Amino acid sequence: MRKTISNFLNLHNGEENPAIVLENVTNNVSFRGANLWILACAILIASVGLNVNSTAVIIGAMLISPLMGPIVGAGFALATFNFSLLKKSMKNLLIATVVSLTVSSLYFYLSPFKDIQSELLARTSPNIYDVLIAFFGGIVGAISITRIEKGNPIPGVAIATALMPPLCTAGFGIATANWSFVAGAFYLYTINCFFICISTFLIIKSLKYQAVETTNKAFEKRIRYGISILIIIMIVPSCYLAYNLLNQKKYNQNVENFINEEFSKKGYTVIYKKVDYNANPKSIELAFLSTKFDSTEIKKFNTSLEDFGIKNTNLVIKQNTSDLKKEILSEINLQKTNITEKDLQVNELKNELNLYKMDNPELVKEVKILFPEVQEMAIGKLQNYFTTDSTSLETAFIYQSETKIDEEKLKTWLVNRLKTNNIIVFNTRKDPVKKKN
Numbered sequence: 001m002r003k004t005i006s007n008f009l010n011l012h013n014g015e016e017n018p019a020i021v022l023e024n025v026t027n028n029v030s031f032r033g034a035n036l037w038i039l040a041c042a043i044l045i046a047s048v049g050l051n052v053n054s055t056a057v058i059i060g061a062m063l064i065s066p067l068m069g070p071i072v073g074a075g076f077a078l079a080t081f082n083f084s085l086l087k088k089s090m091k092n093l094l095i096a097t098v099v100s101l102t103v104s105s106l107y108f109y110l111s112p113f114k115d116i117q118s119e120l121l122a123r124t125s126p127n128i129y130d131v132l133i134a135f136f137g138g139i140v141g142a143i144s145i146t147r148i149e150k151g152n153p154i155p156g157v158a159i160a161t162a163l164m165p166p167l168c169t170a171g172f173g174i175a176t177a178n179w180s181f182v183a184g185a186f187y188l189y190t191i192n193c194f195f196i197c198i199s200t201f202l203i204i205k206s207l208k209y210q211a212v213e214t215t216n217k218a219f220e221k222r223i224r225y226g227i228s229i230l231i232i233i234m235i236v237p238s239c240y241l242a243y244n245l246l247n248q249k250k251y252n253q254n255v256e257n258f259i260n261e262e263f264s265k266k267g268y269t270v271i272y273k274k275v276d277y278n279a280n281p282k283s284i285e286l287a288f289l290s291t292k293f294d295s296t297e298i299k300k301f302n303t304s305l306e307d308f309g310i311k312n313t314n315l316v317i318k319q320n321t322s323d324l325k326k327e328i329l330s331e332i333n334l335q336k337t338n339i340t341e342k343d344l345q346v347n348e349l350k351n352e353l354n355l356y357k358m359d360n361p362e363l364v365k366e367v368k369i370l371f372p373e374v375q376e377m378a379i380g381k382l383q384n385y386f387t388t389d390s391t392s393l394e395t396a397f398i399y400q401s402e403t404k405i406d407e408e409k410l411k412t413w414l415v416n417r418l419k420t421n422n423i424i425v426f427n428t429r430k431d432p433v434k435k436k437n
Helices: 004-009 020-028 036-051 054-065 067-078 082-109 127-144 154-162 165-175 178-207 218-263 297-307 321-331 343-355 361-370 407-418
Strands: 270-275 282-288 312-319 376-383 391-400 423-427
Touching: 004 218, 020 082, 020 127, 036 082, 036 165, 054 154, 054 165, 054 178, 067 082, 067 127, 067 178, 082 165, 127 154, 127 178, 127 218, 165 178, 178 218, 218 270, 218 282, 218 297, 218 407, 361 376, 361 407, 391 407, 407 423
Parallel strands: 282 312, 391 423
Antiparallel strands: 270 282, 376 391
């Protein structure tokens, strides 16, 4: 049984001649002539894809990219102690990297569109998951190059490990002087290169390819130590970034739960939301369609944040329309959405009208049935300037009746019907005649 499982998992089944594998690897290392032109074109395609936020175009660029060659060559050279191949691989990888950064930087410098798209942002914050993708993608690639029948894994490896987009993102950072983009994207590129190289090294070692240059045990030990140290250097920052990403996602989920429970389920319409996770303390900024809150209510909402697992956070509710308009303008890309300041002013006026407007034909019908004495009526909202709360609104029900009706009964019914306690009932008819029993 053990022998059957061993044969089933044996990597030597379908293995290519090591000499042919070495020849193929060596041929794919060099960046001269056609390979260099293909690389430059692939970089331009990937840059355009990132610029227009097209995933399909980016995938196409990754499929035609020849960047995998020198990285696999370096891993193969380390495993077989072929230092001439290692030197050639590292030299060509450096050439490919410099050419890629130059071409992408030049493209983004000349491009009139310098918006930061989601595809660009996705390449600026590498984490442990990128390490796993690069490592296991590299294993698949290394196994594929040692097979007689290459099969289909190589294109998939090129897409999964994504060497081109990080380089193009770094080029975008250079062109726009956004050095955080350069650092994040180049770190992702370094992770992908390193772990593809290491996984190739491990597969070639496990297949026991013969060393090209003989070396002593002490030197081989130093190589293993060097690789182990580099693995730790690459993994530790990515683990921290992954941990930070997990906390941020959990925080954003808690914020959504808070907004849903405290506002959305209670009928408040959120028209603006901004969450700053990196601030200290963190901040949540909200604005609502028409509802306004006093300082006591805002303080209560801030206190309830911890009930939703949201700590070290300050809740700010934007209620000044001019400040809110500036915030929205700063968040919206005016070219993409075709929203102008005039549109925002129109919407602002509409919101103010809706604040006071009450169009309820059903209510009018019900009043006619329940209080037939009412001849004419008007209903709307009024700003009460005699209270300390400047946001206080009252619902006014103004009617005309020849006969006197039970206003307390009318008011009680309106309170239940309109779900508000702030109701004023006023008869415009002076000295109405008492209703005869």
